[in-house]
Amino acid sequence: MLEADFILKHSLVPKHEVMSDTSVERLFKKYKLSKDQLPRIKNTDPVVDAIGAKKGQVLKISRDSITAGKAVTYRIVV
Amino acid sequence: MIGMRIVQKKIGSVEFGIMTPEVTRKMSQIRVVTPDTYDEDGYPIEGGLMDLHLGVIDPGLRCKACGARMVSCPGHFGHIELVRPVVHVGYVKMVYTLLKATCKSCGRLLLDKKELGQYKEFITEEEREMDEDAALDIIQRTKKSNKCPHCEAKQPSIKLIKPTTFFEEDQRLLPSDIRRRMELIPDNDLKLLGINYKVARPEWGILTVLPVPPVTTRPSITLETGERSEDDLTHKLVDILRINQRLRDNIAAGAPQLIIEDLWDLLQYHVTTYFNNEVSGIPPARHRSGRPLKTLAQRLKGKEGRFRYNLSGKRVNFSARTVISPDPNLSINQVGVPLPVAEELTVPEHVTEWNMANIKEYITSENYPKANYVIRPDGRRKKVTEVNRPDILEELEPGYIIERQLKEGDIVLFNRQPSLHRISMMAHIVKVLPGKTFRLHPAVCKPYNADFDGDEMNLHVPQTEEARAEAWKLMLVQNQIISPRYGAPIIVGDQDFVSGGYLMTHRDMSFSRRLAERVLVAAGIVRPPSPDLPNDRFSGKLLFSQCLPKGLNISYENKMLRRGCKKCEKHKCDEHDSFVVIRNGKLLRGVIDKVSYQGILLDTIFREFGAEAAREFIDKSTKMVIVAMMDHGLTISVSDYEIDEETSKKIDAVVAKSEEEVNDFIDRYRNGQLKHIPGKTLQETLEDNIMAILGRARMDSGEAAGDYLGDKSSPMIISRVGARGSILNVTQMSALVGQQAVRGGRVLRGYRNKSLPHFKDGDIGMRARGFVEHSFYDGLLPVEYFFHAMGGREGLVDKGIRTAKSGYMQRRLINALQDLVLREDGTVRDATDTVVQFVYGEDGVDPMKCYGNNAIKVRDEVIYYDEVDRGESTEFEETGGDEYD
Numbered sequence: 001m002l003e004a005d006f007i008l009k010h011s012l013v014p015k016h017e018v019m020s021d022t023s024v025e026r027l028f029k030k031y032k033l034s035k036d037q038l039p040r041i042k043n044t045d046p047v048v049d050a051i052g053a054k055k056g057q058v059l060k061i062s063r064d065s066i067t068a069g070k071a072v073t074y075r076i077v078v
Numbered sequence: 079m080i081g082m083r084i085v086q087k088k089i090g091s092v093e094f095g096i097m098t099p100e101v102t103r104k105m106s107q108i109r110v111v112t113p114d115t116y117d118e119d120g121y122p123i124e125g126g127l128m129d130l131h132l133g134v135i136d137p138g139l140r141c142k143a144c145g146a147r148m149v150s151c152p153g154h155f156g157h158i159e160l161v162r163p164v165v166h167v168g169y170v171k172m173v174y175t176l177l178k179a180t181c182k183s184c185g186r187l188l189l190d191k192k193e194l195g196q197y198k199e200f201i202t203e204e205e206r207e208m209d210e211d212a213a214l215d216i217i218q219r220t221k222k223s224n225k226c227p228h229c230e231a232k233q234p235s236i237k238l239i240k241p242t243t244f245f246e247e248d249q250r251l252l253p254s255d256i257r258r259r260m261e262l263i264p265d266n267d268l269k270l271l272g273i274n275y276k277v278a279r280p281e282w283g284i285l286t287v288l289p290v291p292p293v294t295t296r297p298s299i300t301l302e303t304g305e306r307s308e309d310d311l312t313h314k315l316v317d318i319l320r321i322n323q324r325l326r327d328n329i330a331a332g333a334p335q336l337i338i339e340d341l342w343d344l345l346q347y348h349v350t351t352y353f354n355n356e357v358s359g360i361p362p363a364r365h366r367s368g369r370p371l372k373t374l375a376q377r378l379k380g381k382e383g384r385f386r387y388n389l390s391g392k393r394v395n396f397s398a399r400t401v402i403s404p405d406p407n408l409s410i411n412q413v414g415v416p417l418p419v420a421e422e423l424t425v426p427e428h429v430t431e432w433n434m435a436n437i438k439e440y441i442t443s444e445n446y447p448k449a450n451y452v453i454r455p456d457g458r459r460k461k462v463t464e465v466n467r468p469d470i471l472e473e474l475e476p477g478y479i480i481e482r483q484l485k486e487g488d489i490v491l492f493n494r495q496p497s498l499h500r501i502s503m504m505a506h507i508v509k510v511l512p513g514k515t516f517r518l519h520p521a522v523c524k525p526y527n528a529d530f531d532g533d534e535m536n537l538h539v540p541q542t543e544e545a546r547a548e549a550w551k552l553m554l555v556q557n558q559i560i561s562p563r564y565g566a567p568i569i570v571g572d573q574d575f576v577s578g579g580y581l582m583t584h585r586d587m588s589f590s591r592r593l594a595e596r597v598l599v600a601a602g603i604v605r606p607p608s609p610d611l612p613n614d615r616f617s618g619k620l621l622f623s624q625c626l627p628k629g630l631n632i633s634y635e636n637k638m639l640r641r642g643c644k645k646c647e648k649h650k651c652d653e654h655d656s657f658v659v660i661r662n663g664k665l666l667r668g669v670i671d672k673v674s675y676q677g678i679l680l681d682t683i684f685r686e687f688g689a690e691a692a693r694e695f696i697d698k699s700t701k702m703v704i705v706a707m708m709d710h711g712l713t714i715s716v717s718d719y720e721i722d723e724e725t726s727k728k729i730d731a732v733v734a735k736s737e738e739e740v741n742d743f744i745d746r747y748r749n750g751q752l753k754h755i756p757g758k759t760l761q762e763t764l765e766d767n768i769m770a771i772l773g774r775a776r777m778d779s780g781e782a783a784g785d786y787l788g789d790k791s792s793p794m795i796i797s798r799v800g801a802r803g804s805i806l807n808v809t810q811m812s813a814l815v816g817q818q819a820v821r822g823g824r825v826l827r828g829y830r831n832k833s834l835p836h837f838k839d840g841d842i843g844m845r846a847r848g849f850v851e852h853s854f855y856d857g858l859l860p861v862e863y864f865f866h867a868m869g870g871r872e873g874l875v876d877k878g879i880r881t882a883k884s885g886y887m888q889r890r891l892i893n894a895l896q897d898l899v900l901r902e903d904g905t906v907r908d909a910t911d912t913v914v915q916f917v918y919g920e921d922g923v924d925p926m927k928c929y930g931n932n933a934i935k936v937r938d939e940v941i942y943y944d945e946v947d948r949g950e951s952t953e954f955e956e957t958g959g960d961e962y963d
Contacts, residue, residue: 030903031903031905031913031916032903033913036912037907037910037911037912037913038912038913039912039913039914065920065921067919067920067921067923068917068920068921068922068923069921071917071920071921072916072917073915073916073920074913074916
């Protein structure tokens with residue numbers, strides 16, 4: 001198995017997905033955000049490599065939460 | 079204030095560097111030449127250290143630089159031209175490194191072309207900066223050879239005699255030589271060492287000109303005798319100027335080199351101590367009295383320095399501090415303020431045409447609620463005195479502000495350190511009382527974590543209408559009844575209030591009319607209900623109901639509930655009074671205990687009837703209950719823990735049986751018959767089993783003792799009801815103390831294969847490993863006493879370490895999170911508007927508001943209390959003596 005698959009299948013690594021341009025736009029509009037106000041993720045992060053995200057793309061990260069059920073956050077690749 | 083424009087600007091960058099001689103001269107208003115300060119008339123000498131160009135500190139004089147008078151002139155720098163350069167103590171380290179890393183004749187870095195090539199990009203790229211590690215690496219490399227790779231010059235070794243004297247081999251290096259060498263080093267080579275040559279040329283670390291700080295930073299003080307006493311910094315500057323002058327004269331007179339160097343060294347000493355009087359290697363400069371001088375570094379450094387003392391820790395006006403003591407007659411919203419404090423603290427009141435009469439009363443009054451000061455519309459403040467009272471009354475008009483003494487009904491902030499959470503500071507309403515201490519209701523001890531063994535608290539008086547309004551609405555005690563941390567009540571009656579509630583609402587309790595009236599009046603209720611028992615008697619439940627809000631409907635299990643009692647489990651037990659039913663504010667069934675006071679009952683009142691009603695409940699019920707309890711009485715003595723022969727035989731039997739079981743396990747362990755639990759070693763399995771057996775032994779014997787003491791005995795009442803102590807405490811006093819633990823297991827420390835010399839080698843029986851089979855009532859054997867002390871000490875040490883560690887961790891966490899803001903759109907953002915969380919806490923839950931659908935959380939808290947008090951907790955959870963730390 002590739003290293004990337006190991007990372008993505010690990011139980012402690014939440015689901016990361018690259019967002020489409022339109023949904024990024026919607027996100028920015030909803031929270032009145034600019035790119036530099038988004039939480040960041042380094043492009044050297046193994047997950048970024050594994051899902052093949054590029055600099056400037058926004059990732060949607062959904063993780064399980066004991067209290068909320070599911071918690072969603074967004075990070076921009078820098 | 080209105081119409082003031084807010085200018086928002088962002089700081090782009092901040093640059094630190096070494097001040098250049100040019101800058102020093104440029105910002106200087108005057109060159110200081112004379113070491114004198116004032117002439118005989120007390121007038122500042124021109125060209126002296128108190129020159130009028132440097133600012134004014136005498137009233138009536140004008141600054142020659144800016145023309146302003148005393149307070150309005152900020153002061154200006156001057157400078158001293160040093161006859162010979164001296165080393166700046168703060169840069170000795172840098173200078174030393176550079177001397178060693180560069181060539182003495184060509185000034186280049188002692189690296190050959192090849193090595194330099196590796197770092198080429200740092201030289202060519204303008205913006206590229208060297209990081210510290212790489213710079214250190216380069217410095218290491220320069221140490222390799224003693225020949226310059228550029229000009230082949232031989233490099234002698236450089237030595238530093240602390241703090242500021244340099245030697246080359248055995249030849250003294252004078253600061254002027256050093257400065258010349260520093261000048262030789264090329265800019266690019268400095269860059270490689272992580273030095274930004276634009277702001278920090280190394281030769282600037284050797285001083286040729288010294289800035290003289292404004293007189294406003296070193297004001298002289300006039301003593302009662304009329305004598306002037308100069309600031310330490312001025313003294314130091316005088317020294318520097320004197321030596322500078324002597325050095326100049328000697329050079330001019332052509333004195334021998336030796337004398338010149340001696341004077342030069344002296345100049346170096348004075349300049350060094352001027353910057354820092356605690357440099358190691360040289361004696362600190364002293365005042366005539368022998369006190370070391372407080373020079374520049376000493377002004378800033380340490381606990382009493384500018385940063386920690388004046389900037390991080392500012393003192394405030396309109397505040398008071400004194401010892402606290404309890405007063406259950408107050409409302410939880412109140413704070414008792416001693417009269418002397420109320421007389422000193424003031425509240426500003428604006429004079430209008432409508433309150434004129436009222437204000438005039440304050441001015442006229444000669445005692446307590448009077449005005450201390452009057453502030454005129456132009457901002458002038460005047461103390462109200464016997465003499466000027468009529469004048470003030472005359473001139474008083476709208477627009478004036480008077481500062482009147484604190485009086486009953488004012489709102490103040492009350493605080494106890496350490497201020498760990500927001501409820502460490504709450505708003506109280508003043509009640510002026512005789513005495514010297516602040517008084518507070520015992521129910522507000524919990525949020526402040528206060529007790530009355532000498533605790534002191536602070537009080538602040540808000541000075542503006544806005545501040546008072548915010549205090550009322552946001553900080554008033556009654557609005558803080560629910561903890562924002564876990565959503566359950568935190569301002570609660572405890573201890574005697576809980577046992578009082580139990581005694582009062584107990585089914586056997588009845589009150590005569592006389593007593594009932596006393597109880598009700600204590601709570602401020604003047605209309606007694608009609609008696610519900612024969613012979614004009616009242617039940618406690620009826621009286622207690624008088625402080626419940628009308629319309630309250632609730633039913634819940636209380637702590638009296640017995641598992642195993644069939645009726646209890648069906649919520650129908652009248653004998654144990656274990657199910658509380660309240661209908662329309664009437665307590666119909668069930669006894670009031672900790673669950674009611676600190677859990678669902680108070681919670682429900684707060685949630686459904688509001689803060690005001692919850693406050694009223696606490697105020698009334700605590701007062702009522704105390705009267706009822708004082709009449710009934712509740713005492714505890716040693717004899718309350720006495721058990722009879724039969725019970726102690728039972729306990730002995732329990733211990734004997736446990737010993738048998740333990741020995742059985744030990745035998746099986748030795749014979750190899752014991753099977754280990756998966757994931758544990760055989761020894762661990764044995765220990766687990768023994769601990770379980772001994773734990774059970776303590777439970778069983780505790781139960782036996784409890785059965786004997788009975789529900790009516792004081793120790794059992796207070797622990798069952800949740801007022802104080804647990805069943806475990808009763809067990810330890812009456813039945814047996816039980817297994818002592820060190821490091822989570824049975825005792826085995828100090829000797830090889832045994833815990834104490836009293837035992838045989840390898841004895842793993844229960845007595846040899848810290849089982850205490852006596853009770854505190856019986857008294858412990860010396861060996862048992864020692865085991866108990868071992869366990870007790872561990873608890874103490876752990877507690878100390880835990881609080882220190884977690885305190886520091888919390889501090890750092892708070893520092894990291896303090897600027898985060900919860901926005902209207904539900905996101906959490908930092909100061910730059912960057913999102914930290916898209917949903918607060920990832921679930922958007924405010925624990926303080928969790929109730930109803932989220933009631934689980936509230937109830938979890940209640941269940942938690944239950945568990946601890948049922949004695950399911952382990953030995954370590956409750957360490958006695960917590961209270962007195």
